[in-house]
Amino acid sequence: MHLARSPRVAVIILQWGRGEETAACLRSLTALDYESYTVLVVDNHSPDGSVAHLRQEFPDLAILENPTNLGFAGGCNAGIRAALADPAIEYILLLNNDTRVSPELLRHMVEAAESDPAAVAVGALNFSGDRHTSSGGRLDRWSGRYVDLLDEYTLATISQQPVVEVDAVAGSSMLMRAEPLRAGELLDPAFFCMFEETDWCLRLRARGGRVLLATRARLEHHVAATMGKPLHFYFRFRNRPYFMARHARLIHWLTFLPYYLTEAGVRILAYALVGRRAEARGILLGVWDAALGKLGPGRLEQFLH
Numbered sequence: 091m092h093l094a095r096s097p098r099v100a101v102i103i104l105q106w107g108r109g110e111e112t113a114a115c116l117r118s119l120t121a122l123d124y125e126s127y128t129v130l131v132v133d134n135h136s137p138d139g140s141v142a143h144l145r146q147e148f149p150d151l152a153i154l155e156n157p158t159n160l161g162f163a164g165g166c167n168a169g170i171r172a173a174l175a176d177p178a179i180e181y182i183l184l185l186n187n188d189t190r191v192s193p194e195l196l197r198h199m200v201e202a203a204e205s206d207p208a209a210v211a212v213g214a215l216n217f218s219g220d221r222h223t224s225s226g227g228r229l230d231r232w233s234g235r236y237v238d239l240l241d242e243y244t245l246a247t248i249s250q251q252p253v254v255e256v257d258a259v260a261g262s263s264m265l266m267r268a269e270p271l272r273a274g275e276l277l278d279p280a281f282f283c284m285f286e287e288t289d290w291c292l293r294l295r296a297r298g299g300r301v302l303l304a305t306r307a308r309l310e311h312h313v314a315a316t317m318g319k320p321l322h323f324y325f326r327f328r329n330r331p332y333f334m335a336r337h338a339r340l341i342h343w344l345t346f347l348p349y350y351l352t353e354a355g356v357r358i359l360a361y362a363l364v365g366r367r368a369e370a371r372g373i374l375l376g377v378w379d380a381a382l383g384k385l386g387p388g389r390l391e392q393f394l395h
Contacts (some may be wrong), residue, residue: 093201096126097180099265101196104132104165105187109140111312112187113147124196128152128176134159134170161282161387162261170271171187172358179268186262189216189219189249190310198307199265202253204345205252210267210299213259214307215240215248223311225257226303229288231342234334236288239303254303262311270294278384284325285333294335314364320372321393327354327376328388 101119105112119129122361130264131153141153142358143384156165156171162237170182175337181203195214203209213226227238239248241290264287275294277286291301327350354377361370372393379388 098178099127099178099181099183101127101129101183103185103187106134107136107138109143113211114185118190121193122196123193130169132165134165162281162283163277167276182263182266188312192308193306195309198304202302202304208300209302210294211301212265213303214263214309216311218311224260226259228257231338231344234330234346249305252306255300256303258288258291280389281329285329297392320368322370324376327373328380331380
């Protein structure tokens with residue numbers, strides 16, 4: 091497909107520290123072969139002077155500084171609201187700061203969205219070297235697992251089609267149509283981080299939208315360890331029951347709950363046996379807080395100190 095027009099896109103990059111990753115991502119954006127875009131960096135109250143370093147290298151860069159760490163969901167929502175103040179914006183591209191885009195990325199994603207008026211979200215194929223990372227896939231409601239397309243099919247098979255419909259795409263690279271966002275369909279800040287982009291995609295699909303994976307749109311995703319494994323496991327196990335309560339039927343809990351508790355128990359035991367007590371503790375506290383119904387930032391500060 092050749093674009094008859096170039097819709098205006100706001101590229102939003104969320105950071106919490108690791109300003110050097112953000113700077114490298116920004117440098118890669120300069121090679122895009124799609125010109126109709128603006129860039130906004132959203133800083134989630136970084137404690138390491140990242141904003142000052144970015145302003146030094148990119149003096150004209152638009153930066154939104156949040157007064158506290160709002161997590162992925164809240165931080166991105168703040169950026170989306172700021173970007174949509176410009177009525178010319180038709181799409182929002184959320185990018186992780188640890189990504190490096192290919193020159194064709196945005197053009198292929200916009201082409202996919204413009205080819206289908208029902209498309210509300212478009213994802214890209216994420217790679218780390220010669221390995222793929224999370225790109226787009228389906229939800230297995232019997233286990234609560236997200237199954238990536240590239241875990242089920244070969245790259246050659248997926249690449250035969252320029253666009254594939256999926257349940258959800260990875261939050262590291264999401265092109266979102268602006269209309270539903272202006273209508274208030276934003277990320278749920280209760281997740282803080284983990285599962286929020288999958289929840290978002292499923293909610294938008296429930297409204298009649300389509301979620302697409304643009305197989306020609308590719309980027310390098312370095313998967314920087316911003317949170318660290320213990321905190322990652324905490325949010326992963328804490329948020330999964332909340333996510334399932336929204337998107338699974340009662341019958342799915344007959345298999346989901348045993349699967350979830352078994353996975354948690356096996357991981358806690360395995361990590362404890364090899365001396366990785368911080369990871370075991372993160373999972374245990376995640377399950378405990380899920381049972382208590384705790385949401386939002388939860389034990390974030392406890393894990394950081």
